[in-house]
Amino acid sequence: MDYSVEKLSEEKVFKDPVHRYVHVRDKVIWDLIGTKEFQRLRRIKQLGTTFLTFHGAEHSRFTHSLGVYEIIRRIVDDVFDGRPEWNKEERLLSLCAGLLHDLGHGPFSHSFEKVFDLDHEEFTLKIILGDTEVNKILSKVSEDFPKKVAEVIAKTYKNKLVVSLISSQIDADRMDYLQRDAYFTGVSYGHFDMERILRVMRPREDQVVIKHSGMHAVEDYIMSRYQMYWQVYFHPVTRSAEVILTKILHRAKHLYEKSYSFSLPPVHFYSLFEGNCTLQDYLKLDEAVFQYYFQIWQDEKDPILSDLCRRFMNRNLFKYVEFDPAKEYKKLAELSSLFAKAGLDPEYYLVVDSSSDLPSDFYRPGEEEERLPIHLLMKNGDIRELSRESEIVDAISGKRRTDHKLYYPADLIYDDRTKRNIKKQIRTLLEI
Structure with a gap:
């Protein structure tokens, strides 16, 4: 039997808190889910350090990837099926790309990538095209099928309609993570009427369009998206945890470069520290590995590494104050000097963090080619960009808000057992 159309003898379902059920009938999809590369995503949290702010945010990239697959399955099987603009031959390709789109995410994605100058999308493509179980399954469909899946994820595939299902301003990726992240963080901001949006979706030559009658569901x-970024994704406590995580990795790398003798040699980090991380090295990394080292490093002789690890593992996070680095650079220089005099290395204990440095996702029509704007299908057949018809969307589209915080260890600033005068000056400058 042709593997590309082979079905399971019985439909498999995953019980899901967002979509109720994730349905799998295709043998290819079932086999991909069972690969070690896809199962690794169970050990990568969807929201990184957010679980230290919203205690329910323990969901994984695995659950999100299944959710994206399910939304695309519903679109291609229920919404697009039978419409002349949709080529049924692209069905399996769309499902596989949706399922595998996050395959290359690493532990605590954003901080991890920033410290070691890595790109999870590059590793996603390497997994799909490399010597992996995923590649072997995709290659059974056809010799060039892995390349096609990689092209969809890389947004270079010739059929832009397929690309738009996982990478546009209203794609399956966003529709899943907004609802899933809202559910697990316990907030109400991420809820919207996905059922209505799916009903008014229509395929066009190069992207999905939305019937004008569904505009209000799209506004919602x-x-x-706007609310989730400011209330959840940019939450200052989560950013505090990211600051500490980033500094742990920086400190460990610095010590390695100085030939420091770790009590537990960080063998899983060697290739990261040396800048030559192979695909096989990368696939051995997950958050269980990171937290194992952090647990052990709490007892390291190096006081900075041990302190930062204790803070992360026990949620003794840095406090923060509002701070404008452009206007208060002199204050920052003075604080750095005082921190050093107080015995607190400002490189690790005085950190400016800006929301503009984080992955952002506001609606900006026409600004990014790879993120096609949302288009409405008008009653007369014309296509109109969303913000030209919606006053609500026009009011918030393209608005860049930047939020700056200065993070510091309050417990050490308030500890007056040593260098009391210097710490008092620090508190005065911080206005705390």
């Missing part, structure tokens, strides 16, 4: 979706 855009507002959900």
